Amino acid sequence: MKPSIYILSFISLLGVSCRKFLDVQPTQQVDAAAAITDANSAETAVNGLYNLLGSDSYYGSNFQALSYLSGGDIQWTGSQSAPQQIAARQITADNGNVGASWRAIYRTILSANYIIDAVPTLNDPLFAAAKKNQFLGEAYFIRALSYFDLARGWGGVQLILKPTRVPGDHAGTKRSSLADTYAQVLSDLNKAAELLPTGTNRNRATQKTVWALKARYFLYRQQWDSAASNASKIITDAANYQLLKPYSAFFANNAAATAESVFEIGYSVSFKNGHYNWWLPPALGGRREWAPGAQLVSLLNDPATGGNRSAVIARTAPPGNLWYGKLYYRTPTGTDPAYLIRVAELYLIRAEARAQLQQPADALADINAVRDRAGLAPSNAATQAALLLAIENERRLEFAFEGDRWFNLVRTNRVADVLGLTDSRKYVFPVPADELLADEDLTPNPGY
Incomplete structure (x- = not known):
């Protein structure tokens, strides 16, 4: 039985006040899918899905802080033990910040599941097919992003792809492999791309947002050609996406949803x-x-x-x-705004892919585009090793406060060299202890 999963689904969709999942009785469980009955309630559910993505425990602060504090460049100045553990890279399975992020991500996934399940069945005459497709595409995109974040944070996880209506709906679900978890991400992205509109929207998912996340996905999977080609789709759309000058132009003076932004939460x-x-x-x-x-x-x-x-x-x-x-x-x-994908990342993704593909001149051009926007002289990196180090250094400063550093070092196998952490078991976060107690089918990450 998965008490945490089905109750969090109910909370996220119907707005029940927050309580510890172990304090909520199963008799309070209802079929939350009943909340989506027509075009208006479907739109409300999708809007709520973006709010879950931007909640305090997800991109509203906590999930990004796992990377800020783990990555070595940000110090914790408070007195609470959970953030201090993260900054010291000595996390335990009962770390409250890690547990809050895990639950927030699954809460987002489970709400997406209700939308994916309910919207195709609606017969509201005011619900145009294009709008149905958009809502479905947005739910698939956000579920893909959520599983991507679980994969890079915790490794292979339980893949819950259907609504949780009654206790025990997903009993017996074991953790999937990392490869299978990433395969689910790609499957959801492909479905989203087929359903979403083609226009530019910096606060909601479109086909362009899918291309951008695919570029990041393929970078993590070391599929260099696909990473470069998807990044290029955004970079070449100069009418809508640009590196703004100076660097502060995308955030200073109350700026929001600028041409620098591919996807941000408002x-x-x-x-x-x-x-x-x-x-x-x-x-x-x-x-x-x-x-x-x-x-x-x-x-x-x-x-x-x-x-x-x-x-x-x-x-x-x-x-x-x-x-x-x-x-x-x-x-x-x-x-x-919370910045999830910016144009600068697409340049550095393409630069890394080109460096790996032995295209040094093109890789250097992308690096120098980012440096030029920052008011820096061109890099003269020439070898593959020098190019990759230059990209790492640019990412460090370009995304200093955007939750990139730790995940980037793990992805490139640079944690030991840069941070001195040699126990590779600690390159993923612990599965929360209370989740392990609540679900007998969930297993811990080794080393925790």
Whole structure:
């Protein structure tokens, strides 16, 4: 039986107040699919799915923080033990932050499952086929992204692809292999691409958003030709996607949904992005419990490495002199977007794919496009090894506060060299202890 899964599905769709899953009685379980009965309720469910993606425990702060704090460039300045474990790369299976992210991602998946199951059966005459396809495509895309995040964070996981209506619906479901988990991601992306509209939308999934995530997916799977070709589809669409100058143009001065952004989550005064609270110092309305480390500050402030990317950090006035991150700064409203895919990533994906394909001149051109936008002189990297290191260094500074660093080091097998962590079992997060207790079919990651 999977009490955590079926109750979280119910909570996410019907808006039941948050409680620990072990405190919720099975008698409160209902068929949440009944909530999707016509075009309007389907649209409400899809809007809610994006809210789940942007929730505090997912892209609203917590999931990205797993990468921030694990990657070595961000320090934890607070007193709570769970984030400190992550920053020290000494995570235990009862880590609350890890558990919250796991549950938030599965909550998102299970809500997507209800939409995928219910929408094709609706006979509402006001529900046009194109709109049905869009909603289905969005649900497939978000489920693909969710399983992608589980795969890179925890390895192979349980693949739950149908709604959970009663206790025991998915009893006996074992963890799939990493390869099978990634295969499910690609299957969902392919379905999404067939269903989604072709236009440009920076806050909702379209075919273009699928291409961008496919580029990242194929990079992780080391399928270089496919990574490059999907990245090129975005890069060559210059009418809609561009590297903006200077670097700060995509976030400064209350910018949102700019041509730099392929996919970002929008927030409002009633649906806030919690990042600013953790990054900004108390003088600016935050708690500054995540802060750039000294080496990152030095690299960003060095004109030869940071260029105009130094705009992403600032320092408080004396006597504090505290460095802090400025990507999320819209206090007290909390309306900063959460950036999931930017054009710069597509350039660096294509650069890496080209380097692996022995196309050094083309790889260097992509690296230098990103450097030029940052106000940096061109790189002269020539060998494959030099190109790959240059890409790693650019990603480090380009996405300093966007949850990329740890996953990128794991993907490229650079954790031991860069961070000194040699136990490869620790390159994935632990399956939460309470989930293991709740589900006898779930197994832990080795080493935890």
